[in-house]
Amino acid sequence: MTPKLHIAGLGKTFRGDRGDVVALDGVTLDLAENEFVSLVGTSGCGKSTLLSIVAGLEEHDQGELLVDGQPIEGPGRDRGVVFQSYTLLPWLTAQGNVEFALKAAGRSAAEARAVAADHLALVGLTGFADAYPSELSGGMKQRVAIARALSYRPKMLLMDEPFGALDALTRHHMQELLARIWERHRLTVLFVTHDVEEAVYMSDRVAVMSNRPGRIKTIVPIDLPRPRTYAMVATAAFADLQHRVLDEIRAESIAIAALGDALG
Numbered sequence: 001m002t003p004k005l006h007i008a009g010l011g012k013t014f015r016g017d018r019g020d021v022v023a024l025d026g027v028t029l030d031l032a033e034n035e036f037v038s039l040v041g042t043s044g045c046g047k048s049t050l051l052s053i054v055a056g057l058e059e060h061d062q063g064e065l066l067v068d069g070q071p072i073e074g075p076g077r078d079r080g081v082v083f084q085s086y087t088l089l090p091w092l093t094a095q096g097n098v099e100f101a102l103k104a105a106g107r108s109a110a111e112a113r114a115v116a117a118d119h120l121a122l123v124g125l126t127g128f129a130d131a132y133p134s135e136l137s138g139g140m141k142q143r144v145a146i147a148r149a150l151s152y153r154p155k156m157l158l159m160d161e162p163f164g165a166l167d168a169l170t171r172h173h174m175q176e177l178l179a180r181i182w183e184r185h186r187l188t189v190l191f192v193t194h195d196v197e198e199a200v201y202m203s204d205r206v207a208v209m210s211n212r213p214g215r216i217k218t219i220v221p222i223d224l225p226r227p228r229t230y231a232m233v234a235t236a237a238f239a240d241l242q243h244r245v246l247d248e249i250r251a252e253s254i255a256i257a258a259l260g261d262a263l264g
C-alpha cells in the first residue's frame with residue numbers, strides 16, 4: 001500500500017557564508033495513513049528542518065519526499081501546520097482567524113463561518129469565538145491554531161513543539177485534547193517534541209533521530225492501547241517505553257559530550 005508520507009534518503013544542507021551545515025543526511029521514514037508519529041532527538045539534530053521540508057517551507061537537496069505518491073512542491077492545504085509560537089493574526093477574533101484561513105482557501109463567507117464555528121467547538125472554544133488573541137491564554141491560542149489547521153481538512157497535520165511554550169498543566173490538557181481529537185477524527189500526524197513522555201503518550205511510533213546530520217536512528221513502536229489515558233503514564237509498560245526512547249537519545253547526547261571532550 002502507498003504510504004501517506006514517504007521519505008527516502010532525504011538530505012538537506014544549509015549553505016552559508018560561514019560554511020555549510022549538513023542538517024539532514026539519508027532520512028528515511030514512511031508514515032501510514034492515520035498514523036501518529038513523533039520525532040525526537042537531541043537539540044539541533046534536524047527535527048524542525050525535516051518538518052519544514054515536509055510542510056514545503058524548506059527545500060531538500062537529496063532524496064525522495066512523496067505525499068500520497070506525489071512529490072511535494074511547496075506548502076499546500078493538504079498539510080496543516082502548527083508551530084510552537086502562536087501564529088494568530090492579532091487583529092482578528094478566534095472565529096475571524098479560522099474564517100480567514102477558510103476564505104483564503106476559497107470558501108464562501110457563510111461556509112467559512114459555519115466550518116470555523118464547528119472547529120472552535122471541536123477544541124472547546126465556542127464561548128471564546130469573539131475573543132481576540134490578546135484576550136486568550138497560551139493554551140487557548142494554540143487551540144485556535146489547531147482549529148484553524150484542521151478546518152480545511154488536511155490530509156496531514158505537521159506539529160512543531162506545539163505545546164512547548166505552555167505550562168505543565170495546560171500542556172497535559174492540550175495533549176489529552178489532541179489525543180481525543182485524533183482518536184475520533186483520525187488523521188496522519190508528524191509531531192516534533194523534546195518531551196519524551198508526550199511523544200510516548202501521543203504516538204503510534206516514536207522516531208528517534210541521530211545527532212546532526214540527522215537521520216532516523218531507531219523507531220520505537222508504542223503498543224499502548226487506545227484511547228490513551230493519563231493513568232497509563234504511571235504504568236510499568238509506559239515507563240519501559242519511555243526509557244527505551246530516552247536511552248536512545250541519551251546515547252546521542254553522550255556522543256556529543258565525547259566529541260566535545262575530544263576537541264578539548
Ligand SMILES: Nc1ncnc2c1ncn2[C@@H]1O[C@H](COP(=O)(O)OP(=O)(O)OP(=O)(O)O)[C@@H](O)[C@H]1O
Binds near residue numbers: 015021041042046212
Ligand atoms: N536557516 C538555516 N540556516 C542555516 N542553518 C540552519 C538553518 N536552520 C537550521 N539550521 C541548522 O540545521 C541544524 C538542524 O536545525 P533544526 O532546527 O532542524 O534542529 P532541531 O532538532 O529542530 O533543534 P531543536 O531541538 O533545538 O529545536 C542545526 O545545526 C541548525 O543550526
